Amino acid sequence: MGEAIVITSGKGGVGKTTTTANIGAGLAQAGQKVALIDADIGLRNLDVVMGLENRIVYDLVDVVEGFAKLKTALIKDKRFENLYLLPAAQTRDKTAVSPDQMRDLVGEMKEEFDFVLIDCPAGIEQGFKNAVAGSDKAVVVATPEVSSVRDADRIIGLLEAEEKHDPSLIVNRIRPSMVKKGDMMDINDMIEILAIELLGVVPDDEFIVVSTNRGEPAVMNPQSRAGEAYRNITRRLMGEKVPFLKLEDENQGFIGRLRKMMGIKG
Amino acid sequence: MFDLFARVFGRDDASKDVAKERLRLVLVHDRASLSPQALENLKNDLVKVISQYLDIDDQGFRVDFSRDEDAMALVANIPIRKKVNRNSL
Numbered sequence: 001m002g003e004a005i006v007i008t009s010g011k012g013g014v015g016k017t018t019t020t021a022n023i024g025a026g027l028a029q030a031g032q033k034v035a036l037i038d039a040d041i042g043l044r045n046l047d048v049v050m051g052l053e054n055r056i057v058y059d060l061v062d063v064v065e066g067f068a069k070l071k072t073a074l075i076k077d078k079r080f081e082n083l084y085l086l087p088a089a090q091t092r093d094k095t096a097v098s099p100d101q102m103r104d105l106v107g108e109m110k111e112e113f114d115f116v117l118i119d120c121p122a123g124i125e126q127g128f129k130n131a132v133a134g135s136d137k138a139v140v141v142a143t144p145e146v147s148s149v150r151d152a153d154r155i156i157g158l159l160e161a162e163e164k165h166d167p168s169l170i171v172n173r174i175r176p177s178m179v180k181k182g183d184m185m186d187i188n189d190m191i192e193i194l195a196i197e198l199l200g201v202v203p204d205d206e207f208i209v210v211s212t213n214r215g216e217p218a219v220m221n222p223q224s225r226a227g228e229a230y231r232n233i234t235r236r237l238m239g240e241k242v243p244f245l246k247l248e249d250e251n252q253g254f255i256g257r258l259r260k261m262m263g264i265k266g
Numbered sequence: 267m268f269d270l271f272a273r274v275f276g277r278d279d280a281s282k283d284v285a286k287e288r289l290r291l292v293l294v295h296d297r298a299s300l301s302p303q304a305l306e307n308l309k310n311d312l313v314k315v316i317s318q319y320l321d322i323d324d325q326g327f328r329v330d331f332s333r334d335e336d337a338m339a340l341v342a343n344i345p346i347r348k349k350v351n352r353n354s355l
Contacts, residue, residue: 145285179282
């Protein structure tokens with residue numbers, strides 16, 4: 001029996017889908033049998049981040065409504081031995097499935113897979129309720145910004161209300177140089193405010209844009225800093241104790257300091 | 267331009283502290299599902315009720331949330347001038 005993990009955040013644009021894609025690919029790389037569910041019905045995106053958009057035939061709603069068998073609808077990712085995607089429907093909306101249906105579907109998938117990762121839509125309405133319904137565990141993604149942390153706090157409260165206890169936190173897009181200057185909240189600030197366990201810290205990394213352009217999760221790239229952070233997260237999810245990345249200032253050296261002083265980015 | 271000076275000469279108002287303080291306040295209201303306006307109404311109602319029994323200093327009257335780990339409390343600080351004579355009510 002596998003484990004179902006929902007990846008959520010409340011606020012949009014903080015990296016839920018990228019996180020889902022990378023943790024999924026990372027777990028598959030590590031030999032786990034993994035299924036990803038895109039629960040963002042109407043705003044399908046996990047397929048393009050994974051680079052699987054051209055292979056969709058059936059979707060989540062087709063399976064729930066009985067038009068397609070789960071096995072037929074699952075897209076196999078050819079780059080990994082054991083990675084599958086169940087895409088969201090694009091022409092329907094969140095009301096096309098109910099939390100009970102999601103619970104049944106995820107339950108069925110857990111019999112087949114070691115990990116079922118559910119990419120939750122932004123917001124706190126039915127899409128959220130659907131996505132969390134079948135999950136055993138929740139991961140909250142937040143960036144070090146007031147708006148994101150506020151929404152994360154709200155989501156933590158709503159998860160509690162849905163009886164999903166003890167979620168863990170991924171801090172995304174942290175910029176060590178700004179933290180050092182005191183211009184960005186650091187990890188401890190966020191953990192203290194949210195009173196939640198830390199699962200991982202992902203540095204802001206331009207390579208994520210490149211990897212999304214190509215449809216190849218960053219976790220596949222041994223050079224990417226974000227990829228390394230995602231690999232560590234997958235190992236933690238598999239029960240290993242992995243120390244958190246030492247986040248060093250990327251603008252070291254005289255030129256770096258000079259550029260920073262003059263406000264030049266880059 | 268100000269930014270440039272601030273960067274060169276250093277500053278004591280690190281913006282992350284501003285962020286933390288703003289978050290703390292906003293979360294207190296979010297967690298209690300009570301807007302700042304609702305809190306103000308609550309305060310006015312409290313003043314009205316308590317004034318029936320005690321002569322209170324409504325300028326010094328403070329109502330706020332306090333948070334300690336997981337527990338939240340509504341804390342009111344109500345300075346009293348003198349006891350009102352119940353017979354006069």
